[in-house]
Amino acid sequence: GDSVTQMEGPVTLSEEAFLTINCTYTATGYPSLFWYVQYPGEGLQLLLKATKADDKGSNKGFEATYRKETTSFHLEKGSVQVSDSAVYFCALSDRGGATNKLIFGTGTLLAVQP
Amino acid sequence: DTGVSQDPRHKITKRGQNVTFRCDPISEHNRLYWYRQTLGQGPEFLTYFQNEAQLEKSRLLSDRFSAERPKGSFSTLEIQRTEQGDSAMYLCASSPGDRAGTFGSGTRLTVV
Numbered sequence: 001g002d003s004v005t006q007m008e009g010p011v012t013l014s015e016e017a018f019l020t021i022n023c024t025y026t027a028t029g030y031p032s033l034f035w036y037v038q039y040p041g042e043g044l045q046l047l048l049k050a051t052k053a054d055d056k057g058s059n060k061g062f063e064a065t066y067r068k069e070t071t072s073f074h075l076e077k078g079s080v081q082v083s084d085s086a087v088y089f090c091a092l093s094d095r096g097g098a099t100n101k102l103i104f105g106t107g108t109l110l111a112v113q114p
Numbered sequence: 115d116t117g118v119s120q121d122p123r124h125k126i127t128k129r130g131q132n133v134t135f136r137c138d139p140i141s142e143h144n145r146l147y148w149y150r151q152t153l154g155q156g157p158e159f160l161t162y163f164q165n166e167a168q169l170e171k172s173r174l175l176s177d178r179f180s181a182e183r184p185k186g187s188f189s190t191l192e193i194q195r196t197e198q199g200d201s202a203m204y205l206c207a208s209s210p211g212d213r214a215g216t217f218g219s220g221t222r223l224t225v226v
Contacts, residue, residue, distance in 0.1 A: 004156075034214060043118075043205055043217040044157070089156050093214075099170045100212055101147060104156030 002027045006090045006105035013080055013112050021075040021108045023064075023090035031092040033057075033066055033073040034102065038087045047075075047088070085112045116140075118218035120206050126224045127196055134192045135221045139208030146189050147215060148181060150174065151203040160204075163189060196225045 007022040025031065032051045036044040048057030053068035062077045073090060090105040119138040127133050139146050144165050149157035160179070162170040165186035175181075178196075183189040193200055203222050207215035 032214075036217075041219075043120075043219040044207075045217070046214050049214055091156070099147075099162045100145070100209070101159045101162055101170070102149075102157070102207075102215065103159070106154070106156050 002029075002031065002092060002094060002103050004090050004092055004103055004105040006088075006108055009087075009107075009109035011108060011110050013110070015082055015112055015114050016079045017112075019075070019077040019080045019084075019110070021088055021090075021110070023073045023075065023105060025071050025073065025090075025092050027071075027092055027094060029094045031094050033064070034091045034093065035062070035064055035073070035075050036089045036091060036104075038089065038107070040086075044089065080110070080112045082112045082114050085110055118206055118208055118216050120204075120218035120221050122221055123219065124222045124224075126226060129196055129198060129225055131196055132192065132194045133196060133223065134190055135204055135223075137189045137191070137206030137208075137218060139188070139206070140210075140216060143208035143210050143216075144186065145209045145211065145215070146183055147207045147209075148189070148191050149205040149207065151205055151220070152201075157205055160191075193223075196223075198225050201225045 034049045035047040048059040050057040050066035056065045087107045091102045121136045146163040148160040151157040163183040178194045203220045205220045207217045209215040
């Protein structure tokens with residue numbers, strides 16, 4: 001079945017460092033890809049998305065490009081802030097399916113130190 | 115638009131008791147989803163409603179779990195005869211058709 005694999009954390013960075021969180025997927029159809037962020041004690045917030053190959057999603061300085069040839073959707077940010085500390089989830093949704101339910105990776109904890 | 119609301123935020127119950135959670139989606143969102151998230155893991159799909167019809171249930175949803183969405187508005191998730199393994203965060207999400215879902219803050223269940 002469809003699945004998402006993302007790099008294990010925690011990822012610990014100093015403020016203003018460059019961030020990459022790797023995400024790869026396996027899907028039989030043509031999925032949409034998402035990054036969600038979860039702050040402590042809260043639900044998930046959509047960070048960015050891409051719906052087809054070569055699309056780039058971006059929001060709040062974060063970006064990710066849908067790479068069909070490598071089945072990847074790596075999250076990047078040029079300069080992280082302490083406020084970016086959270087758990088980041090990569091997810092896919094099979095647009096060919098009836099439900100559009102999300103399949104998530106296990107999450108990557110990002111800790112940014114001042 | 116007040117977002118997706120879930121109630122309660124926290125629930126502690128004794129093993130064997132029944133619990134019920136409520137989700138109020140964003141108004142006019144016809145799709146509603148329930149997910150379960152255990153510590154250190156990503157959310158896992160439980161069930162999906164389109165309006166009032168429950169169209170898909172995960173194998174994770176044992177016969178002790180039941181979900182309803184009367185009139186296609188709010189939804190309830192009931193767990194009967196709770197077990198310690200049911201301890202998790204239960205997340206609700208809604209969406210207006212084929213778009214990314216908006217999640218609520220979740221209900222954290224602890225079974226003691």
